Amino acid sequence: MDKPIYPHHEYPFTVRNVRLDHHDSVRSHVHQQVSTEVERLERRIEVLRLTKAPHVAVMISAYERMIDHKKSFLQNCDLDERRYY
Numbered sequence: 001m002d003k004p005i006y007p008h009h010e011y012p013f014t015v016r017n018v019r020l021d022h023h024d025s026v027r028s029h030v031h032q033q034v035s036t037e038v039e040r041l042e043r044r045i046e047v048l049r050l051t052k053a054p055h056v057a058v059m060i061s062a063y064e065r066m067i068d069h070k071k072s073f074l075q076n077c078d079l080d081e082r083r084y085y
Helices: 023-049 056-076
Strands: none
Touching: 023 056
């Protein structure tokens, strides 16, 4: 089986306008990116909960740890949601 050309083929390519010389632009971009990753992991967990596969619990646990780490990163770097509302 051939490997896909783009490893993230399930997510469409989007152009992001990030100005690296502007601190707030970078912070906003990182917040958006990590938040999107958390949302994707949460959706995967929802789908896995409906699946009857032998290792679903292990996969869900791993995704939950990833979500916890990403949310902790946002909080530790003052990128949590409270700043953006």
